Amino acid sequence: MNSVITGNIRLTFFPGQLNKNSALCLFRVRPFTTAVFRRNLTSEIRVFSATFVETEPTAPVAVDKEGSGGASGLACSICYDPLARISDSPLYVGATVGSNLQCNTCKKTYFGNQTHLDLVASRGSKQYDESMPLATEFFRTPVISFLYERGWRQSFVFSGFPGPEKEFDMAKNYLKPVLGGNIVDASCGSGMFTRLFAKSGLFSHVIALDYSENMLRQCYEFIEEEENFPKxxxxxxxxxxxxxxxxFESSSIDAVHAGAALHCWPSPSIAVAEVSRVLRPGGVFVATTYILDGPFAFLPFLRTFRENIMGISGSQIFVSERELEDLCRGCGLVGFTCIRNGLFVMISARKRSS
Ligand SMILES: C[S@@+](CC[C@H](N)C(=O)[O-])C[C@H]1O[C@@H](n2cnc3c(N)ncnc32)[C@H](O)[C@@H]1O
Incomplete structure (x- = not known):
């Protein structure tokens, strides 16, 4: 059924009348619309100059599995239940425009644009807006996203970061047990490691994830421009x-890599708990960050400095390897190991095999 009514309409729903199909109705309402919902179990909607379109309920959708375009493992940010594709477009980079995904449980829909799939929980909100801590918002700005791989990331060598190629080689060693599986490049930024993981051909599927739309745009553009990126x-x-x-569904991911990002996360413990949830038993977590120890440990007021910086920036300052080990253990990861170079640290831990 597909009906269109134009003009002033008054709809009165009585208890029990609102069903799944009503909920799937799509209202396209012009500006200056007023909507009044009465709470006495009768909902009344007054629409001025409105177009009311009732659509066919979305056809039942099958959960997408490996090999059919890449929805495998993607889950609803609300329910964590599997997402199913309701459009034919594959979910791979460069093909996400027009991709529609729907949660079979809560029916929330998610869309893809030219550069990425937007799976944040607040997706689709029109009135509601929220700001993340500074350390997250900072990377959302177009200028920082643009500069990131054009000099900014390279400056990390001064604090001991060996550089992307070397860091990639080091990470590969930790990832040996899960080669051939899927990997999430968490907080991928402009996708330096995403490209290295993809080009290596060592993983069945690479999912580059970030909160910043502008970083994802950079990531998309670098992939498109990359000459020897195997088409x-x-x-x-x-x-x-x-x-x-x-x-992602629980226990659906073989590896999570997070380069230079742990210290930027609003809550490292919630984040690592999430990593732990999505990893399969035996799955590997590899991450790099800074540890402010050595001479810094003797700084008077280090604790106060750390608390103030963390309070203002929303970023975390780690002061020992034991702290990171404790973080991983507390979130259910085992077999912690790390490599240091100056302030740089690469850590690895895995989800206990059942
Ligand atoms: C320093 S960059 C690291 C980029 C890249 N992984 C690398 O190794 O160069 C930190 C990244 O963390 C991302 N980030 C910050 N807060 C985040 C959050 N709440 N969720 C997901 N990503 C976040 C930022 O957008 C940024 O791209």
């Missing part, structure tokens, strides 16, 4: 999501 190896999906609410 036949496009099993890369770009996803916008909050690290504290990962849009």
């Amino acid at each position: 036949e190896y496009k099993k890369v999906t770009l996803v916008r999501a909050d690290i504290s609410r990962l849009p």
Whole structure:
């Protein structure tokens, strides 16, 4: 059924009348619309100059599995239940425009644009808006996203970061047990590691995830521009999501990599708990960050400095390896190990095999 009514209409729903199909109705309302919902179990909607379109309920959708376009493992940020594709477009980079995904449980729909799939919980909100801590918002700005791979990231060598190629080689060592599986490049930024993971051909699917739309745009553009990015190896999906609410089914991911990001996360413990939830038993977590120890440990007022910085910026300052080990253990990860170079640290831990 597909009906269109124009003009002033008054709809009165009585208890029990609102059903699944009513909920799927789509209202296209012009500006200056007023809507009054009475709470006495009768809902009344007054629409002035409105177009009312009732649509066919969405056809039941099958959960997408490996090999059919990449929805495998993607889950609703609200329910964590599997997402199903309701459009034919594959979910790989460069093909996400027009991609529609729907949660079979709560029916929330998620859409793809030219660069990525937007799977944040607040997706679709019109009136509601929220700001994340500074350390997250900072990377959402176009200028920082643009500069990130054009000099900013390179400056990390001064604090001991060995550089992307070397960091990638080090990470590969930790990832040996899960080669051939899928990997999430969490907080991928402009996608330096996403591209290295994809080009290596060592993983069945690379999911690049970040909260910043502008970083994801950079990531998309670098992939498009990359000369020796194998066109036949496009099993890369770009996803916008909050690290504290990962849009993946529990125990569906073989590896999570997070380069230079732990200290930027609003709550490292919630984030690592999420990583732990989505990893399969035996799955590997590899991350790099800074540890402010050595001479810094002797700074008077370090504790106060740390608390103030964390309070203002929303970023975390780690002061020992034991702190990171404790974080991983507290979130259910085992076998912690790390490599240091100056302030740089690469850590790895895995989800206990059942
Ligand atoms: C320093 S960059 C690291 C980029 C890249 N992984 C690398 O190794 O260079 C930190 C990244 O964390 C992302 N980020 C910050 N808060 C986040 C959040 N709440 N959820 C997901 N990503 C977040 C930022 O958008 C940014 O891209």
